[in-house]
Amino acid sequence: MVERVDTPAPIVLVDVMQDNIDRMQGFAAQHNFDVRPHVKTHKCVEIGRRQIAAGAVGITAGNVGEAEVFAAAGFDDIFLAYPVWPAGTKGNRIRRLARSTRLRVGVDNAAAIEALADAMKDEPDRLQIVVEVDCGARRSGAPPEAAGDLALAARKRGLVPVGVFTYPGHGSSGRDARERAAQDQDAALTTAVRSLAGVGITAEVVSAGSTPTVEFSTSGVITEIRPGEYVFGDLNNTRLGACTDDQIALFVAATVVSDWVPDQVILDAGTKALSREGSNERGYGRVPGTKAVLSRLNEYHGFLAVPGGEFRPGVGTVVPVVPNHVCPIVVNFEELIVTDSAGTSLRRWPVDARGFLS
Amino acid sequence: MVERVDTPAPIVLVDVMQDNIDRMQGFAAQHNFDVRPHVKTHKCVEIGRRQIAAGAVGITAGNVGEAEVFAAAGFDDIFLAYPVWPAGTKGNRIRRLARSTRLRVGVDNAAAIEALADAMKDEPDRLQIVVEVDCGARRSGAPPEAAGDLALAARKRGLVPVGVFTYPGHGSSGRDARERAAQDQDAALTTAVRSLAGVGITAEVVSAGSTPTVEFSTSGVITEIRPGEYVFGDLNNTRLGACTDDQIALFVAATVVSDWVPDQVILDAGTKALSREGSNERGYGRVPGTKAVLSRLNEYHGFLAVPGGEFRPGVGTVVPVVPNHVCPIVVNFEELIVTDSAGTSLRRWPVDARGFLS
Incomplete structure (x- = not known):
C-alpha cells in the first residue's frame, strides 16, 4: 500500500495513534488530570478532533498562527502556552481570537501584560492569563514566587488570571532525569499556586508538560497536562522509556x-x-x-x-x-x-x- | 521598518542579494561557465527570475515538485540534479514536465534508466539524461569510469544522454578542503567525459557544484556550475571564506x-x-x-x-x-x-x- x-x-498508522490518544486519556483520568494536547506535534485539525473526541478539554498552541487555524476549524478552548509578545498584527489577532473562543495566553513578565492589556482595548476581560514559571529548564518562565505579582498586575489591567504553567524541559535525558524534573515541576507549581493565593487569586489552572515527564506528575497540585509527542511517539521517546x-x-x-x-x-x-x-x-x-x-x-x-x-x-x-x-x-x-x-x-x-x- | x-x-535584503547574483554571474563569465542556480535555497519564483535575468541559462531543482512549480511559472530549462526514481506518480509527472520544458534528470544506475525510459513511453527522446558521478563525497553518483556505460544504456532506450555532473560535498571544511574537493571534482568530471567519449557520446554538459568550491573550479572541463547558497550566504559560508x-x-x-x-x-x-x-x-x-x-x-x-x-x-x-x-x-x-x-x-x-x- x-x-x-x-x-x-509522512505515514501515520491511525490505529496506533488512536491507541496512544486513548492511553493518555486513560492515564489522565486515573490521576484526575485534564488533557490539553499540544498541537505543535501534528498541526492537523483531524487529529485535534480525535483528541477532543477522546476527552481532551481543549488544545495547547505554540503561537498565534496555530491558535487561529484551530479556532477557525471550530476549536473553542485554546491555551497559547507561550510568553507571547503582541507586536505587529499579533495584538489585533489575539483580540479577534479572544472574541470567538476561550483563549488563554501565557505571560512571564510585566511588560507583556501591559502590551496584552493594551491590545485587548476595552475587552481585557475576554483574555485569560496563565503565568509561566520556571521549574529548572532555564528557558522562559518567571521565578515561581513572582507568579502572584504578575497575576495581580494582569488583574489590575482587567485581564483574567486563571492560573500557572511550566515546562520541565530539563527532563529529557533518562528515567531519573524525567522523575527529578517532574518533582521540580510539582515544587515550582506548588510555590506558584501559593504565590497567587498570597495576592488573593485562586489558580484554577495548574498546567504541566510534557510527554516524557507526565507519568511522574502525581503530587496532586496539577490540574492539566499538555503532552504533544505522545500522539505519534519517536525514537527519542523510546530512548527515554516514554x-x-x-x-x-x-x-x-x-x-x-x-x-x-x-x-x-x-x-x-x-x-x-x-x-x-x-x-x-x-x-x-x-x-x-x-x-x-x-x-x-x-x-x-x-x-x-x-x-x-x-x-x-x-x-x-x-x-x-x-x-x-x-x-x-x-x-x-x-x-x-x-x-x-x-x-x-x-x-x-x-x-x-x-x-x-x- | x-x-x-x-x-x-525571514527578511531578504534585495540589494545585497542582487549583488550576490551579479557577482556570481560575473565570475562565471570570466571562466566561461554557464550558471544554473539551485533553487532549493530560495524556492522562490521571483528570485529564480532575477537569476535568469542576470544571465543564468536555466535552473537546477532537487526534486520533481520543485521542477513542476518552476515549470508552471514559465521556467523552460530545468535540470533535476538528482538520481530520481520514477515510482508512484513521479513517472507520469516527469513525462508531463518533459513535454513542456527542456528537462534534464540525473541518473547514477541502470535500473533508474530503465524505469525512466518506461515512464517516458513512446517519447523517450524528450528526456535528457545527465549521468551523476562521485568525486569523493561518497554520496550518490557512479564511479566516473562507469559514466559511459550508463550514458550508452540511456541512449539504447531512446533517452538523450547529454553529459555528466557531480557534487563535491566533501569540500565543506575550510579553504584547503574546498580546493582539494574542487580538484577531485575536475578529475572525476574529466574521467567521466572520457568515459562518455569512449562509447561515442559527447558530453555537452559538464556540470559542477557548489557555492564553496566554485572559485577553485578552473580546469577547463566544466561547462556549468550549480551554486545555490550564494544567493543569500550564511554563517557556514563566511566560516569557509566563501x-x-x-x-x-x-x-x-x-x-x-x-x-x-x-x-x-x-x-x-x-x-x-x-x-x-x-x-x-x-x-x-x-x-x-x-x-x-x-x-x-x-x-x-x-x-x-x-x-x-x-x-x-x-x-x-x-x-x-x-x-x-x-x-x-x-x-x-x-x-x-x-x-x-x-x-x-x-x-x-x-x-x-x-x-x-x-
Missing part, C-alpha cells in the same frame, strides 16, 4: 535512490523531510527491525548506513524511517498519508497549521 | 519574549523557524555585530546567549538572526519579507516551491 505513495512522505517501539505511529517513507557505496544506500529523505534532529554519532533516524541508521543527512539525501549486509535494500525500494524527534516532521509536508497497521486504506489529512509560525 | 513584521520572519559578513542577504527577524535568566534572553525563533542546523557548541545562529549566539533551540524558543552584558535586548525587541545554513530556512515560511539595506520598502515574495518534497 505505502509503496504507492510518492516519497518522501513509549515503546510498537507505539510509534508516524514514520517517513523514503525510496532508495543510489547504492554505490559499500555498507550504505542513499534515501530520498534528507533534512528537508526529516529536519536535522540527531547527530552524526547518534544518527538521524532508523529503519525499524533492522540495524540501518541514517548516519548523515544532506537536504535531499539521507545516508543510510547498512552494516553487515543483512539488510541492503535495492534502488527503488521504499523503506520506513522512524525519526528521532517527531515534532519537526509534519511541518515539512503538506499532508499526512494515513493508513493503519494492516495497510487497509490510504487517506490524506492536511497539515493545516503548517507554516503559521508567527 | 522590519520592527513592524510579525516574528519570526562569502563575507556584508554579503549575507537573509536573516530571521525574531522577538525577545523572555529575559529571566542571566546572560540569556529567549527569542521566538526555534527549530521550526531556523531548523536545527549547528550544535550546542557552535551555536545555531548569531545576531550580527554582537557576541550574541543562539546556544540552544527548542521548537518555538531560541536560547540567545548574551555574555558580558554589552548587548542584552529587552522583552519586545526585534533582533536579526543570521543562520548557520540558509537552505533549510525558507521552507519554514510561507513568504519572504523583502526589503533593502536602507529599509526603504517592504514587499512579500511567496516561497512558491515550499512543501513540494516528492
Whole structure:
C-alpha cells in the first residue's frame, strides 16, 4: 500500500495513534488530570478532533498562527502556552481570537501584560492569563514566587488570571532525569499556586508538560497536562522509556535512490523531510527491525548506513524511517498519508497549521 | 521598518542579494561557465527570475515538485540534479514536465534508466539524461569510469544522454578542503567525459557544484556550475571564506519574549523557524555585530546567549538572526519579507516551491 505513495512522505498508522490518544486519556483520568494536547506535534485539525473526541478539554498552541487555524476549524478552548509578545498584527489577532473562543495566553513578565492589556482595548476581560514559571529548564518562565505579582498586575489591567504553567524541559535525558524534573515541576507549581493565593487569586489552572515527564506528575497540585509527542511517539521517546517501539505511529517513507557505496544506500529523505534532529554519532533516524541508521543527512539525501549486509535494500525500494524527534516532521509536508497497521486504506489529512509560525 | 513584521520572519535584503547574483554571474563569465542556480535555497519564483535575468541559462531543482512549480511559472530549462526514481506518480509527472520544458534528470544506475525510459513511453527522446558521478563525497553518483556505460544504456532506450555532473560535498571544511574537493571534482568530471567519449557520446554538459568550491573550479572541463547558497550566504559560508559578513542577504527577524535568566534572553525563533542546523557548541545562529549566539533551540524558543552584558535586548525587541545554513530556512515560511539595506520598502515574495518534497 505505502509503496504507492510518492516519497518522501509522512505515514501515520491511525490505529496506533488512536491507541496512544486513548492511553493518555486513560492515564489522565486515573490521576484526575485534564488533557490539553499540544498541537505543535501534528498541526492537523483531524487529529485535534480525535483528541477532543477522546476527552481532551481543549488544545495547547505554540503561537498565534496555530491558535487561529484551530479556532477557525471550530476549536473553542485554546491555551497559547507561550510568553507571547503582541507586536505587529499579533495584538489585533489575539483580540479577534479572544472574541470567538476561550483563549488563554501565557505571560512571564510585566511588560507583556501591559502590551496584552493594551491590545485587548476595552475587552481585557475576554483574555485569560496563565503565568509561566520556571521549574529548572532555564528557558522562559518567571521565578515561581513572582507568579502572584504578575497575576495581580494582569488583574489590575482587567485581564483574567486563571492560573500557572511550566515546562520541565530539563527532563529529557533518562528515567531519573524525567522523575527529578517532574518533582521540580510539582515544587515550582506548588510555590506558584501559593504565590497567587498570597495576592488573593485562586489558580484554577495548574498546567504541566510534557510527554516524557507526565507519568511522574502525581503530587496532586496539577490540574492539566499538555503532552504533544505522545500522539505519534519517536525514537527519542523510546530512548527515554516514554513509549515503546510498537507505539510509534508516524514514520517517513523514503525510496532508495543510489547504492554505490559499500555498507550504505542513499534515501530520498534528507533534512528537508526529516529536519536535522540527531547527530552524526547518534544518527538521524532508523529503519525499524533492522540495524540501518541514517548516519548523515544532506537536504535531499539521507545516508543510510547498512552494516553487515543483512539488510541492503535495492534502488527503488521504499523503506520506513522512524525519526528521532517527531515534532519537526509534519511541518515539512503538506499532508499526512494515513493508513493503519494492516495497510487497509490510504487517506490524506492536511497539515493545516503548517507554516503559521508567527 | 522590519520592527513592524510579525516574528519570526525571514527578511531578504534585495540589494545585497542582487549583488550576490551579479557577482556570481560575473565570475562565471570570466571562466566561461554557464550558471544554473539551485533553487532549493530560495524556492522562490521571483528570485529564480532575477537569476535568469542576470544571465543564468536555466535552473537546477532537487526534486520533481520543485521542477513542476518552476515549470508552471514559465521556467523552460530545468535540470533535476538528482538520481530520481520514477515510482508512484513521479513517472507520469516527469513525462508531463518533459513535454513542456527542456528537462534534464540525473541518473547514477541502470535500473533508474530503465524505469525512466518506461515512464517516458513512446517519447523517450524528450528526456535528457545527465549521468551523476562521485568525486569523493561518497554520496550518490557512479564511479566516473562507469559514466559511459550508463550514458550508452540511456541512449539504447531512446533517452538523450547529454553529459555528466557531480557534487563535491566533501569540500565543506575550510579553504584547503574546498580546493582539494574542487580538484577531485575536475578529475572525476574529466574521467567521466572520457568515459562518455569512449562509447561515442559527447558530453555537452559538464556540470559542477557548489557555492564553496566554485572559485577553485578552473580546469577547463566544466561547462556549468550549480551554486545555490550564494544567493543569500550564511554563517557556514563566511566560516569557509566563501562569502563575507556584508554579503549575507537573509536573516530571521525574531522577538525577545523572555529575559529571566542571566546572560540569556529567549527569542521566538526555534527549530521550526531556523531548523536545527549547528550544535550546542557552535551555536545555531548569531545576531550580527554582537557576541550574541543562539546556544540552544527548542521548537518555538531560541536560547540567545548574551555574555558580558554589552548587548542584552529587552522583552519586545526585534533582533536579526543570521543562520548557520540558509537552505533549510525558507521552507519554514510561507513568504519572504523583502526589503533593502536602507529599509526603504517592504514587499512579500511567496516561497512558491515550499512543501513540494516528492
